[in-house]
Amino acid sequence: MEFEALKQKLNILNEKLKNEYEFFKNNKIDEILDKVSRRFVFKRLSADEISNIATDGIIGVDGSINNYGGIYPHYISIVQALAKSTLNESKLIQDVYAPLFEEEDGQLQDEQRRRARMSKLELDAAMHAIENFKSNIILMDGSLMHYGIDCPLEWQKLKDAALRNNKIIIGVTEEVKTKDIGNIIKEEIKYSNVVYDREVLFGILQEGEALELNEKVKTEKKQKGIRTIFARLSSDPQVIGLDFLEEQFDEGFKLCNLLYTLTPREGRGIPLWLDLVDREVKVTDEMVKTLIESTIDRGIRERIFNPKRSKR
Template structure:
């Protein structure tokens, strides 16, 4: 059995109490959250899965292409590390070839003598490289063979921040070629509902995230749309919603470009159709792409050991922590 420090037990108990107090106003049985949502946030609608006939039409129109990216890092602190990036575009139509794009970055080859980046700036640089390779992968795939729809793994707003010009090119191409462009968000970080709650109930303090508020609230196959005037993403050209796409109490998010917002419900139904009922709520096809594109610790280590000289690899990219014998 684990030996648990009494002080740690006390701190965890206190933490539990503090969290319970924070959420008590919205977890109160007397508070009808669904009514609040429909009066202040958006509409709750019931979705139906697409029929086999509808799915067959989608296949005939080019199928669905899903895009995801992955990155991993090996080494220690600046500049002794190397980052690998990989993007994958995969079609539901088996006759369409997968598109892989890769990128590598290490400060070792940079002319910068000292690390000018703080942690936040380093994160921005990583996000920029990942977003760009994802959009480049998407562009190459749709230009090879335009699909019915292109789904990005994650929210779309990050592409307008970290890959602005490439994103504009992708949007323009999709619009010209009638490709529906949307994103499916597994890890929801927005606070739209929480901010509206706090504006009306002054006793609520601190950040309240949509993910935690919607946990177990929507019924299976229900979708909550977001009024444009509340949706900060609308300013960047997107319409959004939340879907409970499985029996799991979690919801997933959906973004679609503003020019195609009339197709938001259709894409929500597509997400629902592609998601196994007893899963965690993520379309199975996206999980497949996520698994195939992932650069694991074992993979990056094997690649560096195989393609870098042993002296270069150990001198530059093996940290002291990696050398420890446990």
């Protein structure tokens, strides 16, 4: 098989991307950021300092979903969420989602239902942790914003419980998808393309450095009562997002040195405990296949869920 035509197209794309990067580099992004944000520098804590701050451990909350079958609506999803503390307290919640028994309103709505199902399980696990675990520090995988979108009632109940019990919730976003800083940059340099915050901030922050947009900058998250810090917690030049409830920001911000300390220098910038919870809760292909094939009749699997491509 020949690939020369594809290589030529990819080379053209590569040059275009390089030109885009140089364009940003030459427009003094740092100077623009200084006008609209404030920066912080975190420090790594000693073992004694960690013990004093995290006396009752740290809780990580994460969820996972994986499918068996073909395309919508002929598949089954296995969903699970885990809340686990460093003191070995844990709560695993599991569910099954089958779109054949949901309203037939298209793939977009189906995807929203799937996401909401996992969000609800994560919120249920986090609520259990608030009510039953000792720790006052709860790290949730992903932005806090999406919980209010996916499950507004459950999210409000969790917020109320966290504030009532003085449990600090921090959302840790691995893939920053916001465009708040990007839109500011576009306006300043008269740029027409879509710009995401992760692109702007790549390599801008030093290890252990963080940035927050100042009070004058209005964002959707701020309107929803969520404050965000962009931080680089490892040698990886890509930033992560740290979300805090507005009411808890001052207390939550005090924990940033701890999060920095618990993040491996050569890692991908995520606190290690949250990574460990992610690995434990993961719904693997093998797990899905074993569960489905040991419980769903073969005739049903062949009739409804097994696509022809799986028989190649």
